[in-house]
Each structure stands twice: as C-alpha cells, then as structure tokens.
Amino acid sequence: MTTIGRPARRGEQHVSQARVVRSEWTKLRTLPSAAWCSLSTVALVAGVGIAYAMLRVARPPADPAMFDATSVSLAGVQLAQFATGVLGVLFISGEYATGSIRVSLAAVPTRLPMLVGKAVTLGLSALVLCVPAVLATFVAGRTILSTHHLAAGLGDPGVLRAVLGSALFLAAVSLLGLGLGALIRNSAGGISALFGLLFAPQLVLGLLPEPVSDRVYRYLPTPAGAAVGKVHPDPLSLAPWAGLGLFCLYTAMVLGLAAWQLRRRDA
C-alpha cells in the first residue's frame, strides 16, 4: 500500500482567495449542468435573435427610422437570461442538494471566500461565453437585416454599448441566480425565486393604473437590465447604463444578503 503520511511542512496549504477561485473553476467546468446551461444560453441568444431578424425581414417595419435593428438581433438575450440565471442557482444549490457544501465549507472555514470564488468564476465564465455569443448573433442578424437595408453597424452610436451591455447583463443575471441559490439553498426554490424576480413584478405592475405602472416599470429588475440593449431611447426605460447599474445593484443586494446568511447559518 502506498504511504499516506509525509513529513509535516508548516506554513503550507494556506487557503487564499486565488486558490479558492481555482477550485471553484474546477467545480464549474466539471458540473454537468454547466454544459447544458451554456449550450442553452448560446442556442437561445443565437437562435431567437436570428429567427427574429428573419421574421422582421419577412415583415418589414412601416417606418425604418424607428426600427431598432440591434434589439431585434439581441431579442434572444431576454430568454437566455433564464439559462445563465439557472446556471448561477445550480452552481451553489447543487452543493446543498448533494451535501458537498459541507466538504467545501470545511475546506474554506471562513466561508466568504467560497462565495466570492464562485461569483468571480461564474461571472468571468459567463462573460467569456456571452460576449462572443452576443457579438456573433449581432453580426449574423446584421447580415440578414442588411438584405433589406435595415441593419445597424457596430460603429453606429450606442450599438457596441448595446451588444456588450447585453453580455454584461447576462453575466449579472447568473450572479443574481448564484445569490438566490446561496440564499435559498435548494435548486427548485432558487430557480422559482429567480423566475419570480425576473417575471412577476411586471405581471403585478400590470394590475395597477397605467400612470403608476408607467412610472415604476423602469425600476423593475428585468426592464432595468434590458435598457442597456436598446439603441433607440425608450420613454418607459431608464438610461442604458443606469438601468444595468440598477440591475447590478439588485444583484449586489441579493449576494450581500446571501453572504451575510452564509456566515451566520449552520451549513
């Protein structure tokens, strides 16, 4: 049998944030659901965007000046947000479901570096996945729309911001999912909370009188985050970066709450 002990060397094996990030990257890339969620994200961004662009070519707008070619190509982002969000939830709720969270927290007893490690890994991975996906979809959409001279170029005002901002938005949704998963510690519960947060406020708002709903709508999570993907200013939306900033603020609040609970609660 192989030897198990080795001479003790003190001072080694300290936990550091960089080491925990590396560990979380190993976990993320070996998580079966990560592959599925990534595939869904790309498929939704590209599939819906291209399909919608083709549809608009078949049914051209009455007033091409009012046509937001960029947001047509990026239509899939509104669906892909659920795929990245679910990935965020599963990245941590899976550890609670399998009990491996105890192994993780015993290895990182101060706990917060684990959540930070997950957030950094997930956020960066989502960007690396979404920036090319969104960019490629925009280019494909432009190619389709340009046959009817409806296309916008990347150099046009606000277009590059809308394209990259949409990728940032998708990454932010994954972090929102991570926060909800960490807070609720259950896959089904976390996913429900994610859908609820992204969908339900708009539905509830629809029941209110229009003057009120028109004023409040822009501050809801999904409309706020979606503002960054619009090139033509929308009177009901916040300014692009303000909207994304507000969405990130919501995400930060959920993650902060999750971090506080993680420190406090029994694992």
Add this chain to the structure above:
Amino acid sequence: MIEVRQLTKRYGGTLAVDGLSFTVRPGVVTGFLGPNGAGKSTTMRLILGLDAPTGGSVLVNGAPYRQHRAPLREVGALLDARSTHPGRSAYHHLLALAQTAGIRRSRVHEVIEAVGLSGVAHRRAGKFSLGMSQRLGIASALLGDPRTVILDEPLNGLDTEGIRWVRALLQRLAAEGRTVFVSSHLMNEMAVTAQHLIVIGGGRLIADLGMAEFLRSRGRAVVRVRTTHPDALAARLGGPDVDVSFGPHEVLTVSGLTTDQIGTAAAAAGITLLELTAQQASLEEAFIDLTQDAVEYRASNAGASS
C-alpha cells in the same frame, strides 16, 4: 487534539448536544460511540465549525477550527460518504478540494491510489457503491496530510476486506502521532478498532475511558469454549466473579475470564481446546445497557417535568 468543553447545540426545540465535555488525544484511535440520533454527527459538525454551538466551545489543535489558516493541514474529515456531486468524477472532486489549499495534483493521485480507487478515479461519483464512496471520503480526509482525522461511520458499507483496511489505516495514522476520532453505532466494530472510547447518548456524555477499562468494568465479556473435557476444564476455571455454564456439544460459556486466561489454564492442565472465542454479542449488550440507562434517564426526567 480535540477539546470539547460544555458543548451544547439546540435545533429549535430539540437539544441535540447537551453540555458535552471530552478531550480526544493524539496517538490513539478514539472511538465515538452512541446509538443513532445520540448526537455524534452533530458533535462532529460543531468540531468543524459547520454548525455554530448554542453554548460551549471546541478547540481543534489548540484553536477554533474556523481560525486555522490551513484547515486541510489541521483536520481531515469524512462526514458523509455520499456528499460528492454525483455528476463529478472522484478525481475532480478531490482536485477541487486540493486546490483550495494549493495541494499538488500528484498528491491527489497519491491518495486515490492509497484508497484503491485508481481504476475508477475518472468515473462519475454517482455510480459508486457505498463502499467506494467511503473510500473516496477517506481519500478526501487524507488529502491534506492532517494532524487530526475525523471520520463519521467510516466502516458503513465496507466489505470485510475494506473494514480490515480501514482499521489498519486508523492504527497507522494514530501510530504516526495523529489524533484519530472515529464514530460508530456498533460496539463490536469499535472494540477491535479503538483504544479509547467516548460514549454518548441523548447528547450527553455517558462514558470516557480506555477500551480495556471499558471491557473490564463492564465485566460482561463472555468466552465460548469447546473442549474434549468440559468438566475437567470447568474445574480449573475458578476465582471470584467467574461463572461457568455448560451448554450442549461440549461447550462452556465462561464469564469473568479472558481467552488468554482460559487458554493458559487449559494448556497447564493438558486439556485440548477445540474452540476458544470471545463472544462479541455481550459487548454489544454492555453498550446497549450503558446507553439505555441514559435514554431512560432522559425519558423519566421528561416524564417528571411534564
């Protein structure tokens, strides 16, 4: 070294651990014994800082676990063999754990080899049998070459060969000067594994003593002897507290003497022994007696207060 002081844990209305104090010393295998639901796993979670105590404190190697900067170097733990992601391979599970402490990949391969999982290291952990999962859990406990090893029911689901292997491993870890703390709900298992015993029941300490002392003090050890001359042997086995009873097929049941003493006495008298067995069942009975007292005590207390 694990120092548990007045440790208490309450979950809602249930008192899972109730004023528990004991010390686990390095160099010997310490068995942590108690019936299911006695609070063993809770105590282990409290030691690892996974749950926060309602009262009291635990020090591991001189400090609260959360304060150790190199936790895997201090404590290697196996709490639940099934606590791996079923879709991840054994290798990646261990690699992710190792990376938190900057432990090299070669060490991951080393522990996989040491627990005999080399052939299945890249298979999904969800496909593992309970025995293989136990081995994976033990591998993760050994990863950081820890000074203290904490294993919750490591023998569950292992076959005979596996049980023997874990026993030898625990002895070796203790001989290397490590603190080895192993829980079980089976007395027989612990009797041949541990040198020291901590017994709890209903969250309270029932006994904290050496295994030899436990066997002596409980005095219920029974030896089954089969011999060609039962009467002649029985006549030779005298002494205070010694009780010999005759069974069918030339079998004697002896209490109050060890197998060593009986064997020696038989040899001195030139009597042939056909069988000489320490009866484990009596150990289990002693343990049940011990823990039942505690359970009844609690039950009667609860009855009195209501």
